Amino acid sequence: MPADSIQIDSTVKIVTPENIAFRYQLAGPFRRFPAYLIDVAILLTAYVILWCVLMMVLSAALQGAGAAIGAGVGMVIWFLSTWLYGGVFETFMNGQTPGKRIMGIRVLTVNGQPINGLQAIMRNVFRFADTFPLISIQFFAELFPADAADMPPMFFIPTFLVGLFTMTLSKRFQRLGDLVCGTIVVIEERNWLAGIAKLDDPRAPQLASFLPGDFVVPQSMGRALATYVDRRRFFSLARRREVARHLGEPLIELFKLPSDTSHDLLLCALYYRTFVTDRLEEDSPRPVPPPVSNPYDPDKNGTVAGVNYASPLGRG
């Protein structure tokens, strides 16, 4: 990849005013849409229940005029709830609505700070613009010619294409409301710290002690080893051999190990040497290594210093 090109990924790096860098995973339109649908479902359910209760109470209290007043009050409630639902929840739930909480996403400012009430209200007011263009009922009225003549133009079916288009063009998946208010929506990640991977093969620490002490594992190789050791338990044995072979072959050549040394075991040993032994040694006084004649010189049986490191599965 050329140095000047940015890797395409749905993550963004935010540096706070305190010069602390965070990496967030952005929530795009497809991640956000289910949250929106959940919110709409909650809003509709709450509205229907509220409206039914209101109609019953008003009809009982005011009799004839109750239904008309109830309908009017219901429309006012609908207006207020649709325009304020998102804003109020995002203000008091720290950038989340119930739908967003269920989907594990949160609204932040572009600087990674919590949003304020004005931003929460405004970005939800601008949502209407993101639902454009709206399709007229006449599009479907064609299917019902008998009713079409009397059908007034009603634009109520949202296509969300403006929002989709804006979010596609924006590098931070910002819709119009986000662009106006300077907000982004991120995925709340709850990554477990992996720590040191557990090596189930007791031969790995043994082989690690015979790896050359002057071989410094570069940072990128350390990452690659950590990823491999972390993921290898999900691979089949054949796949382990296939994957480990790529780095295992040049390492065997470099360390002058027996040619039938298991590549998988070698990578585990190098991982152990890098992330376990070296760290322990950093924390404690370095012991004097026992004199070993030439631990890297394989004998005829394909062993190093009497320990058989040949893979029971053969070469990868």
Place this chain on the structure above:
Amino acid sequence: MQLDETRIAVRERGYLDTLDVSLQVFRAYFSPIMQTALLGIVPLMLLNHYLLSWMADVHFSRDIAEVDLSGMFRFSWNMALLVFVQAPLGTMFTTSFIGKAVFLDQPSFREVVEDVWKMAPKLIWCQLLLRGIAPAIALMFLVERYGEYDGVLEGFFLIILALYVAILRAVRPFMNEIVLLERNPLRKKAGSIMTISRRSALLHGPAGGDLFVQALGCVCLAILLTLSLYGTFIFIQGVWLNDWRQGPILLKFCLPFSMWLVATFMAVFRFMSYLGLRIRQEGWEVELNLRAEAARLTKRVGGETA
């Protein structure tokens, strides 16, 4: 080319995240993706137009009672089925391009065409014949032009064929990627050679259930996106001309265009899903990391020796 520094980040993603990152890929490579898509799609669009446009040659009238709705339905339905069946073939250049774009910043257009050309015999066998594209086109050729609705050809055989293709594509969606990017042979020449069918079974088999559910989601999404796009065309026409009816231009050109545009996006998504499956199932990103480290190590050792 460093294998672990890819232009498109290779890491494990969920279904929704894959859709989102597909949008980013679509934006980042919009121009080449559209060029490669047009290369594959335009011939099919012209063919479909020839095969089906007569169905939409209905009497368009301001008076809705005079509009022949059955003709519009017939055209839209058959067009949708044909585009669905043909989509992998129409997007083969796009698939080849994105495959290269993972590792190269600006893949050559010529290389893409050459790669597809080299794989043409396999594509003809795997997509055109096995996946029902040629039979679907043949069926539409058999339908009598300007004739009545053919219940046997259109109502039975085409739908059965589309169902067969849908099921095949739901459980084996990444055939284009296997043929164009992995380049396995069709037939086994030696004992250990991995053929296309064997590779397909190995890749798709363990994830069959997930892939089927994902395919259902894809179909729903594709329908919604197509309706949104087509609705936008109707909106634009309505605003400009104060005519909200589906006229001949909308129906014959904007509807297929909407379908093919969505098919192109779904091809990008399919490729990203392919990467996701290889990462989950085969640890592809681990392999890339180790291969890159091996290359660095060899270079370093070579440099020290020299």
